[in-house]
Amino acid sequence: MKIGSNEWSKLILEGVQAFDLDLDRRHTDLFAAHAAELLHWNQIINLTAITDPYEIAIKHFVDSLAPANLISPGTVLLDIGSGGGFPGIPLKVVIPSLSITLIDASRKKVNFLQHVIRTLKLEGIEALHIRAEDLAGDCAYQKHFNFITSRALTDLISFVHQALPLLGSNGEIIALKGKVDQTEVEAVRSFVRGNQDDQNANHRPYSLTVETYELPFTQSKRSILFFK
Numbered sequence: 001m002k003i004g005s006n007e008w009s010k011l012i013l014e015g016v017q018a019f020d021l022d023l024d025r026r027h028t029d030l031f032a033a034h035a036a037e038l039l040h041w042n043q044i045i046n047l048t049a050i051t052d053p054y055e056i057a058i059k060h061f062v063d064s065l066a067p068a069n070l071i072s073p074g075t076v077l078l079d080i081g082s083g084g085g086f087p088g089i090p091l092k093v094v095i096p097s098l099s100i101t102l103i104d105a106s107r108k109k110v111n112f113l114q115h116v117i118r119t120l121k122l123e124g125i126e127a128l129h130i131r132a133e134d135l136a137g138d139c140a141y142q143k144h145f146n147f148i149t150s151r152a153l154t155d156l157i158s159f160v161h162q163a164l165p166l167l168g169s170n171g172e173i174i175a176l177k178g179k180v181d182q183t184e185v186e187a188v189r190s191f192v193r194g195n196q197d198d199q200n201a202n203h204r205p206y207s208l209t210v211e212t213y214e215l216p217f218t219q220s221k222r223s224i225l226f227f228k
Contacts, residue, residue, distance in 0.1 A: 003053045004032030015062035015216040045108045047084040064090040073097040075146035102127040132162035151176040173227035180223035
């Protein structure tokens with residue numbers, strides 16, 4: 001299977017139907033351009049351990065689009081630790097009206113993200129070389145985002161803690177993970193309760209829900225954690 005082939009595109013188009021998405025070849029052509037650059041740059045910098053075209057289609061592009069129908073068009077989204085551009089760039093391709101900021105602590109990865117943005121001719125999206133905690137120190141970004149995403153993160157508590165100062169009123173944090181550790185979920189719930197009791201939290205109510213799904217064409221269990 002080759003990236004950008006009819007077979008590769010069909011795999012993505014059929015896979016995202018599991019998330020009630022109806023895409024077309026225009027979308028997969030952009031995904032193919034992204035994937036080609038991913039593999040080219042991956043020879044120089046470490047962007048992904050996934051290099052098989054089949055797995056790239058499913059584990060990068062289809063999986064990144066799992067929350068697409070839950071993200072409102074025309075809103076502002078932050079993707080923390082974007083790395084190879086997932087899930088931020090596929091979400092931008094599918095929801096063009098999103099205003100997206102991608103951030104990563106690696107300058108080389110940000111250079112890649114900026115290159116892909118130019119290559120795909122995407123507008124309303126930027127890639128910044130900055131950590132989330134430093135971005136939160138910029139008044140322009142404090143409580144600025146309607147949605148904050150991260151994928152394949154290892155520490156959910158750290159992610160929520162970093163994202164919270166950047167989350168706008170009625171905003172939502174979306175974490176895409178593999179099989180979720182219930183202990184980690186309970187730790188976040190405790191964090192939620194602590195913030196609700198904090199006098200400095202402006203009495204904003206928080207909630208955490210977890211939804212599980214099976215990645216299409218695989219038996220891989222996935223989880224999406226919604227922190228509202």
